[in-house]
Amino acid sequence: MKPREYPKRLCVACMQMKDKRELFRVVKTKDGTVNIDPTHKAAGRGAYICKSHECIKLAAKKKALSHALKGEIPSEIYMQLESEINN
Ligand SMILES: [Zn+2]
Secondary structure: OOOOOOOEEEEOOOOOEEEHHHEEEEEEOOOOOEEEOOOOOOOOEEEEEEOOHHHHHHHHHHOHHHHHHOOOOOHHHHHHHHHHHHO
């Protein structure tokens, strides 16, 4: 029997494949709103990022989420991600 494998996703900042549970999902909905998606199930274009300060800083610097989601990411999203880690 194979051990249960969790799906892996690519972090847009460090470009490493990570276990989904170690990643935030940021989603851009059809109307263009960008949200953090704690359920990993919201409809729309999604991008993943590690639950780490390094990756969030790196993503902000590289505008990695903007590239992945093809649109501007409000700075509040990065602040929200940072505060999620601190919780
Ligand atoms: Zn990362």
